[in-house]
Amino acid sequence: MTDTSRRGFLFAGSIAGAGLLAAACTSNTEEGGGTGGQNVSTGGDNDKPGKQVTIGFSAPAADHGWIAAIAKNAEAQAKQYSDVKLQAVQPTNDINQQISAVESLIAAKVNALVILPNDGEQLNQVARKAMDAGIPVVNLDRVFPDKLSYRTWIGGDNYGMGVAAGHYIGGRLKEKGVSNPVIVEIQGIATLPLTQERSKGFADALRTYGFRVTAQQDAKFTVESGNQVAGNLLQAHKKIDAIWNHDDDQGVGVLAAIKQAGRNEFFMVGGAGSANAMREIKAGGVLEATVTYSPTMASSAIKIARLIAQGKGMADLVEKQVPQSITLASETITRQNVDQYLPLGFES
Structure with a gap:
C-alpha cells in the first residue's frame, strides 16, 4: 500500500465512537x-x-x-x-x-x-x-x-450498504430518465461473505427499479487494485451511467483512474464513509455519495x-x-448532509 492510502487518521479514532x-x-x-x-x-x-x-x-x-x-x-x-x-x-x-x-x-x-x-x-x-x-x-x-x-x-450492515447504494443509484437514474443504464460495480474482496452481501443488497435494490449490474469486478480493498480495475472497466465501457465502489480506500485509486481517463459522463457512489470521500462529495464531481460502514x-x-x-x-x-x-445502520451521505458526518470520517 502506498502512502497515498495511509494518510493521518482523524483525531484519535473518530472521537472514540461518538457514543454509538x-x-x-x-x-x-x-x-x-x-x-x-x-x-x-x-x-x-x-x-x-x-x-x-x-x-x-x-x-x-x-x-x-x-x-x-x-x-x-x-x-x-x-x-x-x-x-x-x-x-x-x-x-x-x-x-x-x-x-x-x-x-x-x-x-x-x-x-x-x-x-x-x-x-x-x-x-x-x-x-x-x-x-x-x-x-x-x-x-x-x-x-x-x-x-x-x-x-x-x-458490525456494519453489509446487505444494507448495497441496498442504500442501489436505491441512490436507481433513484438518480430514474430522475434523469435513463433507460437500460450501464451500471458498474467495483467490489472489495470477492470471496468474503461481507462483499457478497453488499453485492446482493445492491442487485436486489436495483431490481426494484428494473435495473441490473452491467459489469462487476473486485479490487481487493487496495488503492492500487482500485486504480487498475477502474482503468480496465473504463476502457471496456465507452459509456457508463453509474458506478458503485464498495470501499472508499480503494476509491482513492478509482477516482485517480477516472481523473486520468478524463471521464465524467457518470456519477459514482462510494462505501464506508472516509473523510477524503466526503470532501470529494462536498467539492462536487463524479462522486455524489457514499454509504456508511463506520469504524x-x-x-x-x-x-x-x-x-x-x-x-x-x-x-x-x-x-x-x-x-x-x-x-449498525448504513446511512447515505450526500452533499446535503455531508457536514454532519465529516467529523466521523477516517482518512484513506
Whole structure:
C-alpha cells in the first residue's frame, strides 16, 4: 500500500465512537419493575469505574485506512476507562500469526477478547477455544460462522450498504430518465461473505427499479487494485451511467483512474464513509455519495466487551445482558448532509 492510502487518521479514532452504544449503559441493579408487572429501564451510568478488566484485542495489519481507524478507535475508547487495560497484540494479515496472537491472549487469561479476524472461517476455531476457556469474545465485523465462537457480534450492515447504494443509484437514474443504464460495480474482496452481501443488497435494490449490474469486478480493498480495475472497466465501457465502489480506500485509486481517463459522463457512489470521500462529495464531481460502514464500531466493541466482562447490561434495554448481535445502520451521505458526518470520517 502506498502512502497515498495511509494518510493521518482523524483525531484519535473518530472521537472514540461518538457514543454509538455509549451514552447510556446501565447496570443491572438499576433496572426495576414497572406498574402492571412490566419491566422498565431507569437509566444509569456504567461509564463510572467498576471492576478492573483486561480486554485483549486482535485485528489485521493497519495497511488500509478503515482498518487503521478500527485500531485507533479501540485504543482511544479503552483509554476512556480507568478500569480497562487494553492488551493489543501485533496486527497481522497472516492467518497463522493472528491465530497464534489470539492464543497468546487466551494463555494470558484476559477477561474478554475483541477480535476482528482476517477471515472469520479460518479464525473460528481459535475463537471457539477462547469461549470454551470462559473468555467472552466480541466478534468485530467479519463474522465467525459458529455462533458458539462469540458472545456478541457487532458490525456494519453489509446487505444494507448495497441496498442504500442501489436505491441512490436507481433513484438518480430514474430522475434523469435513463433507460437500460450501464451500471458498474467495483467490489472489495470477492470471496468474503461481507462483499457478497453488499453485492446482493445492491442487485436486489436495483431490481426494484428494473435495473441490473452491467459489469462487476473486485479490487481487493487496495488503492492500487482500485486504480487498475477502474482503468480496465473504463476502457471496456465507452459509456457508463453509474458506478458503485464498495470501499472508499480503494476509491482513492478509482477516482485517480477516472481523473486520468478524463471521464465524467457518470456519477459514482462510494462505501464506508472516509473523510477524503466526503470532501470529494462536498467539492462536487463524479462522486455524489457514499454509504456508511463506520469504524466507530470498534469503540462500541470495547464498550461491549467491558460491560460483558463486568457482568453488566446496556442502558436503554430492559434485558440484563448485552445482546448477542448488534448491526449498525448504513446511512447515505450526500452533499446535503455531508457536514454532519465529516467529523466521523477516517482518512484513506
